[in-house]
Amino acid sequence: MLFDSHCHLNSDKFDENDILEMIHTARDHNVVQILVPGYDMDSSQRAVELADDWQGLYAAVGIHPNDANGATEEMYQKLRDWAQLPHVVAIGEIGLDYHWDTTPKEVQFEVFRRQIRLAKEVKLPIVIHDREAHADIVQVLREEGAKEIGGIMHCFSGSWEMAKECMDMNFMISFGGPVTYKNAKRPQEVASKVPLDYLLVETDSPYLTPEPHRGKPNQPLYVRHVAEKIAELRGMEFEEICRITSENAERIFNVRNPFVSL
Incomplete structure (x- = not known):
C-alpha cells in the first residue's frame, strides 16, 4: 500500500466528481492514505472537510508563503483551533518562495516563523514549502528550534548537504514527480542516498506530474511512478519502497493505516 504524503485534493482545479474518481482510482491501485495540505484559509478548511469525509485522508492546515499577505491574528487562532481536530496531523504547507514575486520576503519570514511557533505549541510536525530559498529555510528552522517537532521537506529540491542538515533537525525528505524526470540529476x-x-x-x-504522464494533471494514483523510480534508483523492490515510505508517513503524522487490521 502507498501513502501520498502531499496531494492537493482541495485544489479548485478539482470538482467533487474529480475528487471522488481520483480517490477510488487510487484505492483500486493501493494508494490508500493521502495527506491534503492547506495553503490558505479556504483550502485549509477544505482539507479539514475532506479528512472528515474520507477514511485514510488527513489534513494539514497552514498559510503558504505566496498567500502570506494579510495574515491576521484571527487566522493564526483558526489554525490553532483546527489543529485540535483528530484528522489534522500537521501544520502546512508553510515556508519561503523566492520564485514568485507576490509576497515581500519580510512578510514571508514573519508568517513562516509564526507558524513554526504555532506548530510547536500544538505539537504537530510542519510541512515545508521551499522554492529557491534553501539557505534561508534551513536558517529559520534552526533559529526557531523546529527540531523539536520535525516535519517534511515537501518535494525536496535541495542538495545532499542540505538534506543531511534537514534530517539532523528531524525532517523527512519527500520526493515527487520531478525525481522521475530524465534530467533531474x-x-x-x-x-x-537518503536513509530509508x-x-x-x-x-x-x-502539479508536477511524473513521467510517463507529464503534461497531464497529476493525481494520487501517480505516486506509484515516484515510488517505482526511487526503487529503481536504489536497486530495491517496489513493494519494499511502498512499505517503508508508508510506515514513515504514518510515523511522522502519528496515524495508522485504517485499512489494515491490527
Missing part, C-alpha cells in the same frame, strides 16, 4: 542523487527511515513519496497533485 540532483533529486535522483539525493533520493538514492527518512524517505517519503508524494504527488503534489495537481
Whole structure:
C-alpha cells in the first residue's frame, strides 16, 4: 500500500466528481492514505472537510508563503483551533518562495516563523514549502528550534548537504514527480542516498506530474511512478519502497493505516 504524503485534493482545479474518481482510482491501485495540505484559509478548511469525509485522508492546515499577505491574528487562532481536530496531523504547507514575486520576503519570514511557533505549541510536525530559498529555510528552522517537532521537506529540491542538515533537525525528505524526470540529476542523487527511515513519496497533485504522464494533471494514483523510480534508483523492490515510505508517513503524522487490521 502507498501513502501520498502531499496531494492537493482541495485544489479548485478539482470538482467533487474529480475528487471522488481520483480517490477510488487510487484505492483500486493501493494508494490508500493521502495527506491534503492547506495553503490558505479556504483550502485549509477544505482539507479539514475532506479528512472528515474520507477514511485514510488527513489534513494539514497552514498559510503558504505566496498567500502570506494579510495574515491576521484571527487566522493564526483558526489554525490553532483546527489543529485540535483528530484528522489534522500537521501544520502546512508553510515556508519561503523566492520564485514568485507576490509576497515581500519580510512578510514571508514573519508568517513562516509564526507558524513554526504555532506548530510547536500544538505539537504537530510542519510541512515545508521551499522554492529557491534553501539557505534561508534551513536558517529559520534552526533559529526557531523546529527540531523539536520535525516535519517534511515537501518535494525536496535541495542538495545532499542540505538534506543531511534537514534530517539532523528531524525532517523527512519527500520526493515527487520531478525525481522521475530524465534530467533531474540532483533529486535522483539525493533520493538514492537518503536513509530509508527518512524517505517519503508524494504527488503534489495537481502539479508536477511524473513521467510517463507529464503534461497531464497529476493525481494520487501517480505516486506509484515516484515510488517505482526511487526503487529503481536504489536497486530495491517496489513493494519494499511502498512499505517503508508508508510506515514513515504514518510515523511522522502519528496515524495508522485504517485499512489494515491490527
